[in-house]
Amino acid sequence: MAETLLELSRFKMHFHTDKGVVKAVDGVDITVDEGEIVGLVGESGCGKSVTSLSVMGLVPQPPGKVEGGSIKLSGRDLTRLKRKEWQRVRGNEVAMIFQEPMTSLNPVFTLGNQMVEAIRQHKEINKKEARQLARETLQEVGISRDGILDEYPHQLSGGMRQRVMIAMAMVCRPKLLIADEPTTALDVTIQAQILDLMRRLNRETNTAILMITHDLGVVAEMCDRIIVMYAGQVVEETDARRLFRNPQHPYTIGLLKSIPQLDRRLERLYSIPGNVPNPRQMPSGCRFVPRCEHALDICREKEPPLFSLEDGHTSRCWLNAEEKEEADRDTTGNTAPSS
């Protein structure tokens, strides 16, 4: 079994605004093992981006504030780091690529300048060696043309820029790469290339990847394990195969139902009714209750914990509690009639 690389436990990141406290991330437990690809899924505003930025220490504080819990990277708590210590972690141990390759590179510096800067921030080598390393890393991501280091970002296409971003992130061989919707802004063929590239780098360098996305297709293709977030909390976690075959949480079920399927003809595509709750006024009980088709009385009264199901599958839903009790009765009492 691989060692645990990243461990968020009961992590809370709240934003203190004039209009009240926004609990963007509210008690999240996430682990990523070495070399693993984990998908973090959820719709806009569920807190997945804030979670990832927290791991990088890139949430502006204030207004953000860590209200509890910890982020441990190889056992070290990142929430206690000082600014200088953060600078040694970022880009070195954890690197990040972003959604918008078109705007994520600095337009007024050459690619060489930006890559060499990333390298020399963490490695004590001279400029020439750094340029050589930059060139090699760009070759690894499939850019091998001459003179690339002297070009500016505006001379590259979106797909190429995302490759450069990946090269820049990978150049110091981080243990963890956080990819925040890396393919959302790209067209489909380029998406596939970028995903292939990331998977290859994962295999070759054993860099773990935390993939933030709302695209379940990407997750199905890439990830070993999937974590579903809703309204600042983890609602379901399991391996990729099981999530698509046997989703437990009604929110996950709704998400999966809203993907168009080639073999099914539907008049209208399913969509989960209602909207994400206002983060300043979370509903009492389960946060998904206003949109849930199966809501019970207990769902409105009491917030469900994460229930552990078999093989590390967890789900934050009272329905699972009942099933679990039934299942327990089945195995212990042997009284239930077989169906």
Added chain:
Amino acid sequence: MLPLFQIGSTGQGSIGETAVFQRKVGEIVFAYTVRRLLMLIPVLIGMSIITFSIVHAIPGDPARAILGDKATPEAVEKIRTHLGLDQPLYIQYFEYVKGLLQGDLGESLITQRPIAEEIGPYLAGTMELALLAMGIAIFFGMNLGILSAWRHNSAVDYTAMVIALIGVSMPVFWLGLMEQWVFAQELGWLPSNGRIDPRLGFEPITHFYLLDSLIKGDFYAFNDAFNHMILPAVALGTIPMAIIARMTRSSMLEVMRSDYVRTARAKGVSEFLVIYKHTLKNAFIPILTVFGLQMGLLLGGAVLTETIFSWPGVGQYLVDAINNRDYPVIQSGILIIATLFVLINLIVDLLYAAVDPRIQYGKE
């Protein structure tokens, strides 16, 4: 947009081609500069017509100004004929332009000396003062703006912006007088007027006193000239400083929100480099525009500052000329200032391309 930087994007680049390509860029910039300089011609023609008309619309007669109130009408008439003032205006204008085309800026009606010769020291005085004032304005203005953008919405930000507001709304003459009162009169730290202590008997070469004293190796004179510059430069630089501070702040704030600044932080780049490298260079274009405009304004001569500090600059020179109805001096003086203004804006435009590689000139 057509890619100017063909080499890299075709993927066939080599060192030899890059050299060729760089020479090409040089040629393009040169062609652009020449074109901009040619565009100066219509600007100057327009300027000369406007100044000529306005100057001649000023009530009063140079002949009377030369001879004084008690002159006889005959004497006045004689002078007018001698100066060509009895000719119709359009003839006077063409005479003037004819002179200009031959590189002759004309002669002062009062001193009878060539303007080209006479204006030099004043222009040098104004430039020297303007450069120091601009240096002060840029250094303090930019850092104030950067600081308040970096600590956005904090006490530091508010303090910096209040300073900028005071700076931009304080009348120059009042600030100048206060400076003289406090630092020259009461504390006696700095001289209150002039360019240099006349007792030094300093003989200028280029009329840039700091430069001249360095050429001569006269450090005492350098020190004295510099001390003379401090108070007027601060008075002159205060408003540009405040404008630059405000422009820097808003431009920095906008850039700080951008994705590539977040990328820089994600790479582990230090906060200092994030601000002074990644953000500032991107925020620099609007700041540069303000530099150019303010520098142009300062070169026009700051009449108030020059008057208060008895600074012999073009502002003073032109005001004297206006009082004396010295037509050629007013016309040529304004023409020179307009040319400088256009040249500074050309330099600023060329610098844009140096700051931002996406800005390219020379494409039709």
